[in-house]
Amino acid sequence: MNNKNIQLNKEGRLRHFLDIEGIKRQLLVEILDAAESFSSVEAQRVKKVPLLRGKTIVNLFFEPSTRTRNTFELAAKRLSADTLNVNISASATSKGESLLDMLHNLEAMHCDMFVVRHAQSGAAHFIAQHVAPHISVINAGDGSHAHPTQAMLDMFTIRRHKQAFADLKVAIVGDILHSRVARSQIHALTTLGVTEVRVIGPKTLIPDISTALGVHVYHDMWEGLREVDVVIMLRLQKERMTGALLPSEHEYYKLYGLTPEKLAVAKEDAIVMHPGPINRGVEISSEVADGPQSVILEQVSNGIAVRMAVMSILMGQSFSSDGEAGP
Amino acid sequence: MNNKNIQLNKEGRLRHFLDIEGIKRQLLVEILDAAESFSSVEAQRVKKVPLLRGKTIVNLFFEPSTRTRNTFELAAKRLSADTLNVNISASATSKGESLLDMLHNLEAMHCDMFVVRHAQSGAAHFIAQHVAPHISVINAGDGSHAHPTQAMLDMFTIRRHKQAFADLKVAIVGDILHSRVARSQIHALTTLGVTEVRVIGPKTLIPDISTALGVHVYHDMWEGLREVDVVIMLRLQKERMTGALLPSEHEYYKLYGLTPEKLAVAKEDAIVMHPGPINRGVEISSEVADGPQSVILEQVSNGIAVRMAVMSILMGQSFSSDGEAGP
Amino acid sequence: MNNKNIQLNKEGRLRHFLDIEGIKRQLLVEILDAAESFSSVEAQRVKKVPLLRGKTIVNLFFEPSTRTRNTFELAAKRLSADTLNVNISASATSKGESLLDMLHNLEAMHCDMFVVRHAQSGAAHFIAQHVAPHISVINAGDGSHAHPTQAMLDMFTIRRHKQAFADLKVAIVGDILHSRVARSQIHALTTLGVTEVRVIGPKTLIPDISTALGVHVYHDMWEGLREVDVVIMLRLQKERMTGALLPSEHEYYKLYGLTPEKLAVAKEDAIVMHPGPINRGVEISSEVADGPQSVILEQVSNGIAVRMAVMSILMGQSFSSDGEAGP
Numbered sequence: 001m002n003n004k005n006i007q008l009n010k011e012g013r014l015r016h017f018l019d020i021e022g023i024k025r026q027l028l029v030e031i032l033d034a035a036e037s038f039s040s041v042e043a044q045r046v047k048k049v050p051l052l053r054g055k056t057i058v059n060l061f062f063e064p065s066t067r068t069r070n071t072f073e074l075a076a077k078r079l080s081a082d083t084l085n086v087n088i089s090a091s092a093t094s095k096g097e098s099l100l101d102m103l104h105n106l107e108a109m110h111c112d113m114f115v116v117r118h119a120q121s122g123a124a125h126f127i128a129q130h131v132a133p134h135i136s137v138i139n140a141g142d143g144s145h146a147h148p149t150q151a152m153l154d155m156f157t158i159r160r161h162k163q164a165f166a167d168l169k170v171a172i173v174g175d176i177l178h179s180r181v182a183r184s185q186i187h188a189l190t191t192l193g194v195t196e197v198r199v200i201g202p203k204t205l206i207p208d209i210s211t212a213l214g215v216h217v218y219h220d221m222w223e224g225l226r227e228v229d230v231v232i233m234l235r236l237q238k239e240r241m242t243g244a245l246l247p248s249e250h251e252y253y254k255l256y257g258l259t260p261e262k263l264a265v266a267k268e269d270a271i272v273m274h275p276g277p278i279n280r281g282v283e284i285s286s287e288v289a290d291g292p293q294s295v296i297l298e299q300v301s302n303g304i305a306v307r308m309a310v311m312s313i314l315m316g317q318s319f320s321s322d323g324e325a326g327p
Numbered sequence: 328m329n330n331k332n333i334q335l336n337k338e339g340r341l342r343h344f345l346d347i348e349g350i351k352r353q354l355l356v357e358i359l360d361a362a363e364s365f366s367s368v369e370a371q372r373v374k375k376v377p378l379l380r381g382k383t384i385v386n387l388f389f390e391p392s393t394r395t396r397n398t399f400e401l402a403a404k405r406l407s408a409d410t411l412n413v414n415i416s417a418s419a420t421s422k423g424e425s426l427l428d429m430l431h432n433l434e435a436m437h438c439d440m441f442v443v444r445h446a447q448s449g450a451a452h453f454i455a456q457h458v459a460p461h462i463s464v465i466n467a468g469d470g471s472h473a474h475p476t477q478a479m480l481d482m483f484t485i486r487r488h489k490q491a492f493a494d495l496k497v498a499i500v501g502d503i504l505h506s507r508v509a510r511s512q513i514h515a516l517t518t519l520g521v522t523e524v525r526v527i528g529p530k531t532l533i534p535d536i537s538t539a540l541g542v543h544v545y546h547d548m549w550e551g552l553r554e555v556d557v558v559i560m561l562r563l564q565k566e567r568m569t570g571a572l573l574p575s576e577h578e579y580y581k582l583y584g585l586t587p588e589k590l591a592v593a594k595e596d597a598i599v600m601h602p603g604p605i606n607r608g609v610e611i612s613s614e615v616a617d618g619p620q621s622v623i624l625e626q627v628s629n630g631i632a633v634r635m636a637v638m639s640i641l642m643g644q645s646f647s648s649d650g651e652a653g654p
Numbered sequence: 655m656n657n658k659n660i661q662l663n664k665e666g667r668l669r670h671f672l673d674i675e676g677i678k679r680q681l682l683v684e685i686l687d688a689a690e691s692f693s694s695v696e697a698q699r700v701k702k703v704p705l706l707r708g709k710t711i712v713n714l715f716f717e718p719s720t721r722t723r724n725t726f727e728l729a730a731k732r733l734s735a736d737t738l739n740v741n742i743s744a745s746a747t748s749k750g751e752s753l754l755d756m757l758h759n760l761e762a763m764h765c766d767m768f769v770v771r772h773a774q775s776g777a778a779h780f781i782a783q784h785v786a787p788h789i790s791v792i793n794a795g796d797g798s799h800a801h802p803t804q805a806m807l808d809m810f811t812i813r814r815h816k817q818a819f820a821d822l823k824v825a826i827v828g829d830i831l832h833s834r835v836a837r838s839q840i841h842a843l844t845t846l847g848v849t850e851v852r853v854i855g856p857k858t859l860i861p862d863i864s865t866a867l868g869v870h871v872y873h874d875m876w877e878g879l880r881e882v883d884v885v886i887m888l889r890l891q892k893e894r895m896t897g898a899l900l901p902s903e904h905e906y907y908k909l910y911g912l913t914p915e916k917l918a919v920a921k922e923d924a925i926v927m928h929p930g931p932i933n934r935g936v937e938i939s940s941e942v943a944d945g946p947q948s949v950i951l952e953q954v955s956n957g958i959a960v961r962m963a964v965m966s967i968l969m970g971q972s973f974s975s976d977g978e979a980g981p
Contacts, residue, residue: 046707054375066740070740077736297761431951432931436954
């Protein structure tokens with residue numbers, strides 16, 4: 001997918017946010033810096049800024065996800081935007097034609113932004129290619145392709161704890177093959193210049209192109225976690241268990257579940273991340289999930305600030321932490 | 328239904344908006360003029376006015392319709408009203424008694440306006456007859472009876488393109504018999520004084536009273552479209568296909584589908600309208616729907632402005648385009 | 655359940671509102687006084703105050719209830735808070751563990767208040783025991799345990815009509831055994847110091863502990879209503895009819911349905927209350943429900959004001975009727 005052009009406007013600024021791939025480091029840093037400002041807003045008594053007042057943000061969820069929708073809805077409301085939730089069953093849009101008609105209708109209602117989640121890879125790109133010039137699209141997860149705001153909130157969380165990306169070794173553990181989160185994380189980490197990205201998992205769940213992406217592949221978790229600064233666990237989709245791709249839940253936990261013992265192999269100050277919701281005792285032990293190295297709930301908080309940042313940047317609204325909106 | 332009195336307050340101003348029938352030309356023009364002001368608001372960067380701040384507007388949808396509900400919800404939010412969506416399955420209100428109890432409860436919660444959609448003709452009238460004096464009711468479609476805000480957005484769209492109604496010939500094509508949209512359009516066009524209203528469709532889908540309403544009936548679309556200024560296509564309810572009322576979809580398209588060839592019979596600058604959602608290749612060809620004479624998406628935009636106009640007029644709030652609310 | 659501590663903060667002010675039991679009279683009166691102020695706001699043209707602007711209130715409904723959720727949602731919106739509706743099917747939270755993870759996620763999103771309804775007694779307490787220090791919890795009904803905001807709106811309604819609680823005799827009629835409403839009402843009436851609380855119903859529906867709570871038990875409605883100032887009818891859960899607990903609907907109405915004849919036994923100026931929705935002809939006759947002594951719809955109005963009061967007190971925001979927010 002040629003997303004290099006479609007995500008940027010003529011001035012080279014972000015218009016859509018569909019995929020980390022093809023976005024320059026400077027634009028990613030801009031998102032992280034903006035999120036820093038919004039993070040302080042979040043901590044205030046009145047958690048609201050009028051930056052997107054009068055804008056209408058539509059949650060276009062073709063795949064159900066209360067959790068992700070809530071974070072986008074809260075981010076929009078804290079920017080004072082109006083929100084519209086449109087849940088579409090797959091059946092109603094089986095024809096691409098009627099999907100486009102629906103989009104054009106929402107455009108005609110003077111909506112400003114579509115937050116799209118879809119089970120098919122490429123859906124957000126398809127929509128971005130067909131919307132009117134005044135509309136921005138955010139990919140909130142498309143198939144196994146990308147989930148860029150999740151990756152950016154992970155980067156934000158890492159930066160808060162570790163400062164310079166250049167010095168870091170980061171391990172991503174689990175079902176890399178099917179994970180849109182992992183794919184976006186790898187692109188973000190690489191663009192931001194970490195020393196080393198490792199992926200850890202059984203052979204059946206590591207895509208062949210991994211080495212081409214510049215990551216190091218490990219099938220032994222004890223080896224893979226050695227001396228890393230950041231451990232990113234992925235959620236195990238239990239439905240994959242039934243296929244031949246995975247051993248039993250018990251066996252998986254023994255090999256790839258993050259326990260205090262395995263975590264001890266990483267650097268002493270390593271942080272543990274997870275996009276949630278977590279499967280306790282499947283990919284992570286409660287001891288680790290609730291332990292001192294876990295930053296899992298911080299990720300959730302940062303998710304609001306990062307989504308506020310992306311939304312306001314796409315709408316051309318900057319924000320400084322003294323509470324004043326830019327031009 | 329005697330709606331002449333119930334829609335108006337003692338001063339002769341609109342209190343409810345249930346049906347075009349029985350509303351004087353001057354009040355319809357007032358809606359169109361107000362919509363003109365809101366249309367410019369819609370084009371602004373901040374699409375919001377504080378006219379209905381502190382008012383609560385309830386979407387009472389007894390019949391599911393995401394699309395129509397969205398337009399009312401957006402209109403309400405852009406007037407700064409609070410909205411409450413109440414979706415009621417038919418079963419829960421099988422007894423008229425409990426419906427009234429529910430209405431009185433919403434009234435007691437100090438709600439200000441009910442936007443009602445119901446599968447039964449007369450439902451909005453029934454509700455308007457029973458609400459407290461401070462409540463206004465908008466009919467968002469009742470059975471095959473009326474859909475007055477749809478008709479008014481159509482009138483608004485026509486006026487924007489054609490100015491004087493007095494000079495116009497307008498054709499409405501399709502299932503006139505079952506269409507609340509057509510019924511409201513005919514009353515609006517007649518009240519606004521167009522030269523001629525034509526209805527076009529198979530005999531089974533044209534009600535007998537058509538001539539009584541002052542319209543001209545055509546069963547041959549080529550004849551009916553001749554020299555008209557405006558072509559209004561209706562949505563074909565595919566479920567009617569199964570009955571004896573309609574020929575096959577293919578046959579219907581051949582006889583009454585709007586193609587470039589048939590459209591060529593109308594005036595050169597004729598506009599093409601459709602209340603949406605469109606059935607491409609059933610009642611209209613994609614070439615026409617997406618062509619230069621189509622104003623279908625403009626209708627959607629105008630729908631927000633017209634609904635803002637109706638809501639603010641019912642609430643006794645006027646608005647001038649310089650952004651100031653009236654008394 | 656030891657709720658004495660958990661509902662109050664160190665300064666002895668309300669932090670959660672879970673149960674009337676264990677709350678001192680002075681705090682109940684504070685709620686009633688605050689509700690008085692909001693009641694005048696409700697009557698204004700613009701029914702909104704900015705007291706909770708920037709706060710996020712989550713409706714956590716594990717048990718479906720459009721009606722109760724609407725009143726909390728309206729109360730929150732009229733305080734200018736942002737609202738998030740989270741409907742959770744029982745199945746999704748069958749494990750207590752995942753419920754807590756969900757709560758911690760909502761906390762991490764910087765939500766400020768959870769309004770909880772749950773089919774299990776004690777659910778709101780459980781949640782209150784586990785939330786972060788900045789979160790307040792309101793119990794919107796838990797099993798057969800408590801429904802404190804309902805009880806407070808009832809007290810507010812009584813005070814508006816009867817002034818001094820000390821002089822009153824109050825009868826509660828119906829299924830006392832299963833009623834969270836009755837339980838909270840009894841605690842509130844007792845704390846506010848009414849002369850006498852009576853419960854009236856068949857033996858199968860009066861809990862054994864009633865006399866321990868200081869109430870007088872009557873199985874004969876004619877006797878129980880004699881000379882009371884307030885009659886509170888409970889809603890009959892028709893599903894209980896199928897068990898052995900109740901006679902037929904017809905029989906029940908004959909014995910415990912409130913008719914004009916039975917009501918005549920109470921004081922001449924007695925008021926009739928019901929938490930709604932009412933079953934006409936089951937626990938109450940239409941003649942009484944719609945009659946001059948009924949204050950049922952006033953209760954609904956008062957419900958918004960009382961919920962605004964509780965929400966703003968929990969958030970530490972006082973309000974005086976001149977429209978100014980306190981410190």
